[in-house]
Structures are given as C-alpha cells and as structure tokens.
Amino acid sequence: MIAPEKLDVAIVGAGPVGLFLGHLLVQRGLSIRLFERRQDRDVVSTSGRSASSARQQSVLSRAIGIHPVSLELMQPLDLAAPLIAAGRVIRRGHALRHMNDAMGTLDFHTLPGPFPFVLSIPQNETERILEERLIARAGLAVLERGSEVMGLDAHDDDGVVLRLKRACGEHEVHASWVVGCDGKQSTIRQLANLAFEGTPYADHFVMGDFSDNTPFGAEAAIFLHPAGLIESFPLPHEKRRWVVRTTEEVTEAVGDVLVQIVNERVGHDLSQTERFMESPFGVQHLLAEKMARGRVLLAGDAAHIVSPIGGQGMNLGFKDAQRLALAFDEIAAGTPPERAFARYDRQSRKVAARATRRSAFYMRLGRPQRSPFWRDQALRLLLATPLRSLIARVFTMRGLEPTPS
Ligand SMILES: Cc1cc2nc3c(=O)[nH]c(=O)nc-3n(C[C@H](O)[C@H](O)[C@H](O)COP(=O)(O)OP(=O)(O)OC[C@H]3O[C@@H](n4cnc5c(N)ncnc54)[C@H](O)[C@@H]3O)c2cc1C
Numbered sequence: 001m002i003a004p005e006k007l008d009v010a011i012v013g014a015g016p017v018g019l020f021l022g023h024l025l026v027q028r029g030l031s032i033r034l035f036e037r038r039q040d041r042d043v044v045s046t047s048g049r050s051a052s053s054a055r056q057q058s059v060l061s062r063a064i065g066i067h068p069v070s071l072e073l074m075q076p077l078d079l080a081a082p083l084i085a086a087g088r089v090i091r092r093g094h095a096l097r098h099m100n101d102a103m104g105t106l107d108f109h110t111l112p113g114p115f116p117f118v119l120s121i122p123q124n125e126t127e128r129i130l131e132e133r134l135i136a137r138a139g140l141a142v143l144e145r146g147s148e149v150m151g152l153d154a155h156d157d158d159g160v161v162l163r164l165k166r167a168c169g170e171h172e173v174h175a176s177w178v179v180g181c182d183g184k185q186s187t188i189r190q191l192a193n194l195a196f197e198g199t200p201y202a203d204h205f206v207m208g209d210f211s212d213n214t215p216f217g218a219e220a221a222i223f224l225h226p227a228g229l230i231e232s233f234p235l236p237h238e239k240r241r242w243v244v245r246t247t248e249e250v251t252e253a254v255g256d257v258l259v260q261i262v263n264e265r266v267g268h269d270l271s272q273t274e275r276f277m278e279s280p281f282g283v284q285h286l287l288a289e290k291m292a293r294g295r296v297l298l299a300g301d302a303a304h305i306v307s308p309i310g311g312q313g314m315n316l317g318f319k320d321a322q323r324l325a326l327a328f329d330e331i332a333a334g335t336p337p338e339r340a341f342a343r344y345d346r347q348s349r350k351v352a353a354r355a356t357r358r359s360a361f362y363m364r365l366g367r368p369q370r371s372p373f374w375r376d377q378a379l380r381l382l383l384a385t386p387l388r389s390l391i392a393r394v395f396t397m398r399g400l401e402p403t404p405s
Contacts, residue, residue, distance in 0.1 A: 010175035017300030017317035018181030019130035024325035037148035061122035065311030068115040070318045087121030093220035098266040104383020152191040186302035198286035208278035212240040225265040229366025250280040283307040292341035304352035307359040
C-alpha cells in the first residue's frame with residue numbers, strides 16, 4: 001500500500017493571514033497546503049448566513065488599513081510593491097470636531113522605516129494579491145478551495161490527520177502540524193478544545209463605502225464629535241470608507257443611517273454620492289486560551305479578535321504569521337518544537353493583549369461626551385507638539401512587540 005502524502009504544515013483558511021503564512025513557509029522550503037472552504041475568493045464564508053447577506057458580504061471588505069509594520073514583513077517576499085500599487089497611500093490624518101473645526105494633524109511621513117504611510121486597500125484585493133503571488137511561487141496545488149475541515153486527530157509524537165469535506169466527497173490529509181487561520185469561528189480552535197474568551201463592547205458602528213466628495217483627497221479624517229466618532233478613509237478608485245458610531249445597534253437594514261449621521265454631526269452631505277456597500281458591525285475582544293497546543297497552532301482571528309477601531313486585527317495576524325515562521329526556523333536550527341511554539345504562544349498573546357488595550361483606548365476617545373472640552377483641549381495641545389510623531393507611531397502599531405528576552 002502507498003503511504004499517504006504527509007505535509008509539513010496544513011494551513012486551514014485562506015484569508016489574509018493563512019495566505020501570508022503560506023508565503024513565509026514556502027519561502028522556507030516547507031511542504032504546505034492551504035485548505036479553504038470558500039469556493040469563490042470574493043464571497044465571504046456563508047456558514048450561518050442567508051444568501052442575500054452572503055451576497056452583501058461578497059462586495060463588503062472588512063480590513064482596509066495595512067500598517068507600515070506589515071509592509072515591512074511583506075517586502076522581503078516581494079509583496080509590498082504590488083499591494084502599494086493596488087492601494088492608496090495615506091500620508092496624513094486629520095482630527096476634527098466637524099468639517100470646519102480642525103483640531104490637528106498626524107503626519108505619517110515622520111514615521112521610521114521604508115514605508116512612512118498607512119496603505120488603504122480593500123481586504124478582498126489584499127487576498128487576491130497574496131493568493132495570486134502564492135500560486136505563482138508554489139503552484140496551483142498549494143491552495144485547495146472548496147475544502148472544509150470537519151475533523152481533526154492530533155497525536156503529539158506523530159502529526160495530525162484532518163478530515164475534509166469537498167463537493168466530491170470526504171478525504172483525509174496528514175501533516176506534521178496544522179495551523180488554524182480559519183477566522184473568528186475557528187473550527188480548528190474548537191476541535192482543539194481551546195477556550196476563546198472576552199467580552200463585547202457596548203459600542204455599535206455602521207460602515208459604508210461611497211464615492212469621494214470630500215476635500216480630503218488621499219488623507220484620512222477622524223471626527224471626534226461630542227455625539228460619537230466618525231472616521232473617513234480614502235480608498236482606491238476615488239472611493240471613501242465612512243465609519244460612524246451609532247447610539248443604538250443598527251440591524252442589517254441600514255437605510256440612510258450613515259448618511260444622516262454624517263450630515264447631522266459634521267455637516268457633510270453624502271446623499272448625492274454613489275454607495276457601494278453599507279453594513280453595521282458590533283465590537284468585542286476575544287483571546288484564545290493558547291495559540292499552540294501540541295501539534296495544533298492558531299494565528300489571526302482564530303486566536304484573537306480586537307475592535308476594528310484602529311485597524312489592527314489583520315495586521316496582528318500578519319505579525320503572528322511572521323512569529324510562527326520564526327518558530328519553524330528555530331525548530332530547523334535544533335530548538336525543541338514545544339519550546340519554540342511556547343514562545344510563539346507567549347509573545348503573540350501578549351502582543352494581542354496590548355493591541356486590545358490600544359483599540360479600547362481609541363474607542364473610549366470616540367464615545368459620546370457630555371463635556372468634551374478637556375478631551376478636545378488635550379488633543380489640540382498634543383497634536384501641536386512634537387509628541388504627535390509619537391502618536392503617529394502608536395497609531396501605526398509600533399511598540400507592540402515585547403523586548404527580546
Ligand atoms: C468592519 C471591520 C473592519 C476591519 N478593518 C480592519 C483594518 O482596517 N485593518 C485590520 O488590520 N483589520 C481590520 N479588521 C479585522 C480583519 O478583517 C481581520 O482581522 C482579518 O480578516 C483576519 O484574517 P484571518 O485570515 O485571520 O481570518 P479571516 O479573514 O476570517 O479568514 C478565515 C478564512 O478561513 C476560512 N475557513 C473558516 N473555517 C474553515 C474550515 N473549517 N475549513 C476551511 N476553511 C475555513 C474562511 O472561509 C476564511 O476564508 C476589520 C474587521 C471588521 C469586522
């Protein structure tokens with residue numbers, strides 16, 4: 001009998017994190033494959049959603065912000081240039097109270113490193129570029145679409161067996177390690193019995209992509225209105241992403257909520273612009289009990305969820321991928337796997353907890369304020385001093401990594 005093929009690493013989920021991890025591991029010469037239940041890249045997982053909501057999700061892109069720290073990780077793999085070419089470079093962000101009351105500006109060109117800007121690119125575009133380049137690097141067989149992982153047997157001294165469901169039936173895959181990059185509802189995390197704990201915040205938001213009729217061009221605008229936060233980011237193709245904090249939870253029928261709030265709070269009229277998508281979202285923070293248990297590893301949203309305010313979630317996942325690749329390097333150099341992965345677990349969870357505290361702070365800043373005078377004065381003052389370059393660094397996710405031990 002022919003022994004079944006055994007991969008070094010099976011990656012479950014071809015979202016941005018799984019795809020980036022794929023690049024890093026292929027570069028190291030490991031035999032890998034990604035298993036993705038979505039047949040079509042541009043349709044977000046339909047599990048538990050109605051068909052119409054799935055269609056809405058197909059054009060809905062969650063992450064738009066790629067921070068310089070991630071571009072630095074992408075550069076050695078020749079991924080930074082195509083992402084930048086498809087995205088929009090944001091070199092400045094303005095803090096305002098409303099359209100005619102600017103409180104100050106963050107200049108990203110003061111940032112250290114080769115990418116002194118935040119890149120705005122819809123997540124489905126990021127996924128397209130990462131996928132096309134991965135296939136060019138490793139061949140078509142590196143990604144198996146339409147394969148949903150249903151079961152997992154993990155044996156500490158031997159490896160893992162994954163059970164997958166495909167349109168043509170079920171099959172098994174053997175690998176030395178499995179990495180669950182399968183998002184918030186992670187099947188791998190559940191099959192490994194890893195708790196995922198945290199709490200929802202009481203904040204609610206609606207986001208929407210519109211054609212751009214603002215004077216901001218390629219710059220970002222954050223409105224700290226006393227009634228609640230409004231964010232406005234440039235997107236490629238002369239579009240803009242608006243995010244508004246709502247006083248109450250909005251259902252799937254968003255209607256004109258976003259347009260009305262932007263008009264009421266900051267005096268900007270979106271009613272004549274083209275709308276591309278609108279969607280409400282709630283926010284929460286969750287952290288897995290462990291990101292490594294035996295031969296099962298987790299990365300990205302499967303391991304941690306932070307509030308999207310601050311745009312850190314996907315970028316955190318890219319950092320996990322990099323740390324995980326370094327753990328494989330350590331193992332290749334002779335470090336026992338349990339030691340390399342224990343370090344991966346410790347550092348990644350620490351970084352995620354720090355990012356969670358940052359996004360909680362950003363949300364506090366953007367909550368409705370009865371008397372915002374002191375908050376606004378403090379911000380105006382800070383943004384008028386050299387401290388604003390420190391704020392720009394914090395906002396772009398510098399200083400999250402633990403100091404080397
Ligand atoms: C409104 C909003 C705005 C955001 N904005 C930003 C931002 O600007 N910047 C930022 O950094 N982050 C942002 N985020 C967070 C970002 O979207 C996530 O952190 C990111 O998608 C995580 O990527 P991932 O690859 O870990 O998981 P996912 O993108 O969820 O991908 C998981 C993949 O696994 C697949 N999968 C699931 N189960 C299985 C299975 N059993 N078998 C096979 N495949 C499976 C899914 O189909 C999916 O393709 C935002 C999030 C939201 C909600």
